[in-house]
Amino acid sequence: MKRATLTASLVVGLLVGSCDPVKDNAIDALPGNAPGVRNGPLHRPGQPCLLCHDGALGDPQAFSMAGTVFQDANSLTPLDGAIITLLSADGSTVTATTNAAGNFYLSADQYTPHYPVHVKSIVSGTTSIFMQSHIGGNGSCAGCHVDPAGPDSPGHVYFDIVGTPP
Protein backbone atom coordinates (compact mmCIF):
# COMPACT_ATOMS: atom_id res chain seq x y z
CA MET A 1 0.00 0.00 0.00
CA LYS A 2 2.76 2.37 0.99
CA ARG A 3 4.69 1.52 -2.16
CA ALA A 4 1.64 2.19 -4.34
CA THR A 5 1.08 5.55 -2.71
CA LEU A 6 4.71 6.47 -3.13
CA THR A 7 4.69 5.46 -6.79
CA ALA A 8 1.50 7.40 -7.47
CA SER A 9 2.94 10.47 -5.77
CA LEU A 10 6.09 10.16 -7.82
CA VAL A 11 4.16 9.88 -11.09
CA VAL A 12 1.96 12.85 -10.23
CA GLY A 13 5.01 14.84 -9.21
CA LEU A 14 6.79 14.05 -12.45
CA LEU A 15 3.74 14.95 -14.53
CA VAL A 16 3.26 18.25 -12.72
CA GLY A 17 6.96 18.97 -12.84
CA SER A 18 7.12 18.40 -16.58
CA CYS A 19 4.37 20.93 -17.34
CA ASP A 20 5.65 23.90 -19.32
CA PRO A 21 2.77 26.00 -20.63
CA VAL A 22 5.02 28.10 -22.86
CA LYS A 23 6.38 25.01 -24.56
CA ASP A 24 2.94 23.40 -24.70
CA ASN A 25 1.52 26.50 -26.39
CA ALA A 26 4.39 26.52 -28.89
CA ILE A 27 3.70 22.89 -29.77
CA ASP A 28 -0.04 23.49 -30.02
CA ALA A 29 0.60 26.36 -32.43
CA LEU A 30 2.39 24.08 -34.90
CA PRO A 31 0.51 22.53 -37.79
CA GLY A 32 -0.06 18.82 -37.29
CA ASN A 33 1.04 16.00 -39.55
CA ALA A 34 0.25 16.41 -43.22
CA PRO A 35 -2.59 14.18 -44.45
CA GLY A 36 -1.37 10.63 -44.88
CA VAL A 37 1.85 11.16 -42.97
CA ARG A 38 2.25 9.42 -39.65
CA ASN A 39 4.65 10.24 -36.86
CA GLY A 40 8.13 9.21 -37.98
CA PRO A 41 11.20 10.39 -39.88
CA LEU A 42 9.17 11.99 -42.65
CA HIS A 43 6.74 13.99 -40.58
CA ARG A 44 6.48 17.72 -39.97
CA PRO A 45 9.30 19.02 -42.19
CA GLY A 46 10.37 22.56 -41.38
CA GLN A 47 9.14 22.47 -37.80
CA PRO A 48 11.31 22.95 -34.68
CA CYS A 49 12.00 19.27 -33.99
CA LEU A 50 13.43 19.60 -30.50
CA LEU A 51 10.26 21.11 -29.10
CA CYS A 52 8.83 17.58 -28.93
CA HIS A 53 11.99 15.53 -29.35
CA ASP A 54 13.38 16.73 -26.04
CA GLY A 55 13.60 13.49 -24.11
CA ALA A 56 10.98 14.56 -21.58
CA LEU A 57 8.77 11.94 -19.98
CA GLY A 58 6.27 10.65 -22.53
CA ASP A 59 7.80 12.56 -25.43
CA PRO A 60 9.39 10.96 -28.51
CA GLN A 61 13.09 10.17 -28.87
CA ALA A 62 15.38 13.03 -27.88
CA PHE A 63 17.27 14.77 -30.66
CA SER A 64 20.32 16.93 -30.14
CA MET A 65 20.28 18.50 -33.58
CA ALA A 66 17.62 18.24 -36.26
CA GLY A 67 16.01 20.14 -39.08
CA THR A 68 14.92 20.23 -42.67
CA VAL A 69 16.68 21.33 -45.84
CA PHE A 70 14.56 22.53 -48.76
CA GLN A 71 15.62 22.87 -52.37
CA ASP A 72 15.21 26.62 -52.72
CA ALA A 73 14.06 29.76 -51.04
CA ASN A 74 10.76 30.04 -52.84
CA SER A 75 9.26 26.62 -52.31
CA LEU A 76 9.03 23.89 -49.71
CA THR A 77 10.30 21.13 -51.99
CA PRO A 78 12.51 18.91 -49.81
CA LEU A 79 16.14 18.25 -50.62
CA ASP A 80 16.76 14.51 -50.35
CA GLY A 81 20.25 13.12 -49.77
CA ALA A 82 22.01 16.30 -48.68
CA ILE A 83 24.92 15.68 -46.34
CA ILE A 84 25.20 18.09 -43.44
CA THR A 85 28.48 18.34 -41.59
CA LEU A 86 28.48 20.01 -38.18
CA LEU A 87 31.61 21.27 -36.45
CA SER A 88 31.46 21.51 -32.67
CA ALA A 89 33.42 23.99 -30.60
CA ASP A 90 35.62 21.13 -29.40
CA GLY A 91 36.73 20.47 -32.98
CA SER A 92 34.72 17.29 -33.50
CA THR A 93 32.56 16.83 -36.58
CA VAL A 94 29.45 14.81 -37.25
CA THR A 95 27.41 14.24 -40.39
CA ALA A 96 23.75 13.59 -41.08
CA THR A 97 21.86 13.00 -44.30
CA THR A 98 18.47 14.37 -45.24
CA ASN A 99 15.67 11.94 -46.10
CA ALA A 100 12.86 12.17 -48.63
CA ALA A 101 11.15 14.85 -46.55
CA GLY A 102 14.35 16.88 -46.31
CA ASN A 103 14.56 16.00 -42.65
CA PHE A 104 17.75 15.09 -40.83
CA TYR A 105 18.24 14.35 -37.17
CA LEU A 106 20.86 13.30 -34.68
CA SER A 107 19.72 11.68 -31.48
CA ALA A 108 21.04 12.76 -28.13
CA ASP A 109 22.78 9.37 -27.92
CA GLN A 110 24.53 9.88 -31.25
CA TYR A 111 25.75 13.43 -30.76
CA THR A 112 26.33 15.83 -27.91
CA PRO A 113 26.96 19.26 -29.40
CA HIS A 114 29.51 21.54 -27.83
CA TYR A 115 28.26 25.00 -28.68
CA PRO A 116 28.86 27.09 -30.66
CA VAL A 117 28.35 24.66 -33.51
CA HIS A 118 29.12 25.59 -37.10
CA VAL A 119 27.33 24.14 -40.09
CA LYS A 120 30.55 23.43 -41.91
CA SER A 121 28.86 22.26 -45.08
CA ILE A 122 25.67 21.12 -46.72
CA VAL A 123 26.62 19.07 -49.73
CA SER A 124 24.30 18.00 -52.52
CA GLY A 125 25.80 16.56 -55.68
CA THR A 126 28.93 18.53 -56.41
CA THR A 127 27.79 21.70 -54.69
CA SER A 128 28.62 22.68 -51.14
CA ILE A 129 27.32 25.57 -49.09
CA PHE A 130 27.77 26.57 -45.46
CA MET A 131 25.93 28.63 -42.84
CA GLN A 132 27.35 32.11 -42.26
CA SER A 133 26.66 32.33 -38.53
CA HIS A 134 27.04 29.63 -35.92
CA ILE A 135 24.41 27.86 -33.86
CA GLY A 136 24.53 29.23 -30.35
CA GLY A 137 22.42 26.72 -28.48
CA ASN A 138 19.22 25.77 -30.29
CA GLY A 139 19.42 22.34 -31.89
CA SER A 140 16.31 22.91 -34.02
CA CYS A 141 17.04 24.58 -37.36
CA ALA A 142 13.49 25.92 -37.33
CA GLY A 143 14.11 27.56 -33.99
CA CYS A 144 15.59 30.40 -36.04
CA HIS A 145 14.74 29.50 -39.65
CA VAL A 146 11.07 30.38 -39.63
CA ASP A 147 8.96 31.40 -42.61
CA PRO A 148 8.39 34.05 -43.73
CA ALA A 149 11.86 35.58 -43.83
CA GLY A 150 12.08 38.89 -41.99
CA PRO A 151 14.26 40.87 -39.60
CA ASP A 152 14.39 38.02 -37.11
CA SER A 153 14.54 35.06 -39.47
CA PRO A 154 16.31 34.16 -42.69
CA GLY A 155 13.37 31.93 -43.64
CA HIS A 156 13.54 28.17 -44.08
CA VAL A 157 16.85 26.41 -44.71
CA TYR A 158 17.39 26.13 -48.42
CA PHE A 159 20.16 24.90 -50.64
CA ASP A 160 19.85 26.78 -53.91
CA ILE A 161 21.39 30.16 -53.26
CA VAL A 162 19.93 31.55 -56.47
CA GLY A 163 16.78 33.59 -55.89
CA THR A 164 15.48 35.58 -52.99
CA PRO A 165 13.90 34.48 -49.72
CA PRO A 166 10.09 34.24 -49.76
Added chain:
Amino acid sequence: MSRARLVVPFAVSCAILIAVACSSPPPDARFVETTPDTTTFPAVAAMLIQSCGTLDCHGTVGRNLRLYGDTGLRASALDVPSVLIPTTPDEIAQDYDSVVGLEPEIMSQVVASHGANPQSLTFYRKPRGLESHKGGTVINAGDARDVCITTWLGGHADATACKDALALP
Protein backbone atom coordinates in the same frame (compact mmCIF):
# COMPACT_ATOMS: atom_id res chain seq x y z
CA MET B 1 14.28 44.75 32.07
CA SER B 2 10.93 46.50 31.89
CA ARG B 3 8.76 46.38 28.81
CA ALA B 4 9.06 50.18 28.38
CA ARG B 5 12.85 49.94 28.21
CA LEU B 6 12.50 47.47 25.31
CA VAL B 7 9.70 49.20 23.46
CA VAL B 8 11.30 52.63 23.21
CA PRO B 9 14.56 51.53 21.51
CA PHE B 10 12.56 49.23 19.26
CA ALA B 11 10.24 52.05 18.19
CA VAL B 12 13.15 54.42 17.58
CA SER B 13 14.94 51.78 15.49
CA CYS B 14 11.81 51.17 13.45
CA ALA B 15 11.36 54.89 12.85
CA ILE B 16 14.94 55.25 11.65
CA LEU B 17 14.61 52.23 9.36
CA ILE B 18 11.36 53.49 7.89
CA ALA B 19 12.82 56.93 7.31
CA VAL B 20 15.87 55.49 5.56
CA ALA B 21 13.86 52.98 3.53
CA CYS B 22 11.45 55.60 2.28
CA SER B 23 14.08 58.16 1.38
CA SER B 24 14.57 58.73 -2.33
CA PRO B 25 16.78 60.90 -4.47
CA PRO B 26 15.49 64.36 -5.20
CA PRO B 27 13.30 64.43 -8.31
CA ASP B 28 15.78 66.58 -10.22
CA ALA B 29 18.79 64.37 -9.42
CA ARG B 30 20.75 63.24 -12.47
CA PHE B 31 23.46 60.64 -12.90
CA VAL B 32 26.30 61.95 -15.04
CA GLU B 33 27.48 58.95 -17.00
CA THR B 34 30.97 58.31 -18.32
CA THR B 35 30.36 56.36 -21.50
CA PRO B 36 32.77 54.13 -23.39
CA ASP B 37 34.28 55.08 -26.71
CA THR B 38 31.98 55.22 -29.72
CA THR B 39 34.61 55.66 -32.42
CA THR B 40 36.17 52.23 -31.97
CA PHE B 41 32.92 50.50 -31.00
CA PRO B 42 32.11 49.30 -34.54
CA ALA B 43 35.02 46.84 -34.30
CA VAL B 44 33.70 45.65 -30.92
CA ALA B 45 30.20 45.39 -32.36
CA ALA B 46 31.43 43.20 -35.22
CA MET B 47 32.98 40.84 -32.69
CA LEU B 48 29.86 40.82 -30.49
CA ILE B 49 27.54 40.24 -33.46
CA GLN B 50 29.56 37.27 -34.59
CA SER B 51 30.20 35.63 -31.23
CA CYS B 52 27.05 36.54 -29.30
CA GLY B 53 24.41 37.87 -31.70
CA THR B 54 23.06 34.73 -33.34
CA LEU B 55 19.29 34.41 -33.64
CA ASP B 56 19.17 31.76 -30.92
CA CYS B 57 21.21 33.84 -28.45
CA HIS B 58 21.46 37.60 -28.10
CA GLY B 59 20.01 38.26 -31.54
CA THR B 60 16.57 38.00 -30.00
CA VAL B 61 14.19 40.81 -29.08
CA GLY B 62 13.50 39.34 -25.65
CA ARG B 63 17.09 39.60 -24.40
CA ASN B 64 18.32 42.34 -22.12
CA LEU B 65 21.55 42.40 -24.10
CA ARG B 66 19.93 42.60 -27.52
CA LEU B 67 22.31 42.66 -30.46
CA TYR B 68 21.50 43.61 -34.02
CA GLY B 69 23.74 42.75 -36.95
CA ASP B 70 24.14 41.40 -40.44
CA THR B 71 24.08 37.70 -39.54
CA GLY B 72 21.50 38.00 -36.78
CA LEU B 73 18.56 40.16 -35.80
CA ARG B 74 18.03 43.12 -38.14
CA ALA B 75 16.91 46.52 -36.92
CA SER B 76 15.10 47.46 -40.11
CA ALA B 77 11.87 45.67 -40.94
CA LEU B 78 13.10 45.55 -44.53
CA ASP B 79 16.33 43.69 -43.81
CA VAL B 80 16.81 39.94 -43.44
CA PRO B 81 19.65 38.10 -41.66
CA SER B 82 22.54 36.77 -43.74
CA VAL B 83 21.61 38.27 -47.10
CA LEU B 84 24.87 40.16 -47.57
CA ILE B 85 23.51 43.50 -46.35
CA PRO B 86 26.24 44.67 -43.95
CA THR B 87 25.54 45.73 -40.39
CA THR B 88 24.11 49.24 -40.57
CA PRO B 89 25.20 52.29 -38.53
CA ASP B 90 21.77 52.23 -36.88
CA GLU B 91 22.34 48.65 -35.76
CA ILE B 92 25.76 49.51 -34.37
CA ALA B 93 24.24 52.45 -32.47
CA GLN B 94 21.55 50.21 -31.02
CA ASP B 95 24.13 47.62 -30.02
CA TYR B 96 26.11 50.33 -28.24
CA ASP B 97 23.02 51.45 -26.33
CA SER B 98 22.24 47.86 -25.44
CA VAL B 99 25.71 47.17 -24.04
CA VAL B 100 26.01 50.49 -22.20
CA GLY B 101 22.42 50.41 -20.98
CA LEU B 102 22.68 47.07 -19.24
CA GLU B 103 24.35 48.41 -16.10
CA PRO B 104 24.99 52.08 -16.83
CA GLU B 105 26.27 53.08 -13.41
CA ILE B 106 28.74 50.20 -13.21
CA MET B 107 29.77 50.71 -16.84
CA SER B 108 30.39 54.34 -16.00
CA GLN B 109 32.62 53.40 -13.06
CA VAL B 110 34.62 50.94 -15.15
CA VAL B 111 35.11 53.44 -17.99
CA ALA B 112 35.96 56.27 -15.59
CA SER B 113 38.64 54.08 -14.06
CA HIS B 114 40.07 53.38 -17.54
CA GLY B 115 38.85 49.81 -17.66
CA ALA B 116 39.72 48.73 -14.15
CA ASN B 117 37.72 45.83 -12.73
CA PRO B 118 35.74 44.80 -15.81
CA GLN B 119 34.54 41.82 -13.79
CA SER B 120 32.07 44.13 -12.09
CA LEU B 121 30.08 44.11 -15.33
CA THR B 122 27.65 41.27 -15.96
CA PHE B 123 28.32 41.89 -19.65
CA TYR B 124 31.90 40.73 -19.02
CA ARG B 125 31.42 38.16 -16.24
CA LYS B 126 29.00 35.96 -18.14
CA PRO B 127 30.96 35.30 -21.34
CA ARG B 128 34.14 34.93 -19.29
CA GLY B 129 32.52 32.07 -17.42
CA LEU B 130 32.75 33.89 -14.10
CA GLU B 131 28.97 33.70 -13.76
CA SER B 132 26.38 31.25 -15.04
CA HIS B 133 25.87 31.80 -18.76
CA LYS B 134 23.69 29.65 -20.99
CA GLY B 135 26.11 30.24 -23.84
CA GLY B 136 29.02 28.99 -21.76
CA THR B 137 32.48 30.51 -21.69
CA VAL B 138 32.90 32.53 -24.86
CA ILE B 139 35.85 34.64 -23.79
CA ASN B 140 39.05 33.30 -22.28
CA ALA B 141 41.43 35.50 -20.35
CA GLY B 142 43.86 37.17 -22.71
CA ASP B 143 42.34 35.95 -25.96
CA ALA B 144 41.47 38.32 -28.80
CA ARG B 145 37.88 38.76 -27.64
CA ASP B 146 39.08 39.58 -24.14
CA VAL B 147 41.59 42.13 -25.40
CA CYS B 148 39.01 43.66 -27.73
CA ILE B 149 36.53 44.27 -24.93
CA THR B 150 38.91 45.25 -22.16
CA THR B 151 40.79 47.72 -24.32
CA TRP B 152 37.47 49.26 -25.36
CA LEU B 153 36.44 49.58 -21.72
CA GLY B 154 39.85 51.10 -21.05
CA GLY B 155 39.51 53.80 -23.66
CA HIS B 156 39.92 52.60 -27.24
CA ALA B 157 39.34 49.13 -28.62
CA ASP B 158 42.37 47.33 -30.01
CA ALA B 159 41.32 47.05 -33.66
CA THR B 160 43.72 44.20 -34.37
CA ALA B 161 42.41 42.14 -31.47
CA CYS B 162 38.81 42.77 -32.49
CA LYS B 163 39.63 41.68 -36.03
CA ASP B 164 41.52 38.60 -34.81
CA ALA B 165 38.54 37.73 -32.63
CA LEU B 166 36.44 37.19 -35.73
CA ALA B 167 38.62 34.21 -36.60
CA LEU B 168 38.09 32.48 -33.24
CA PRO B 169 35.75 29.46 -33.25
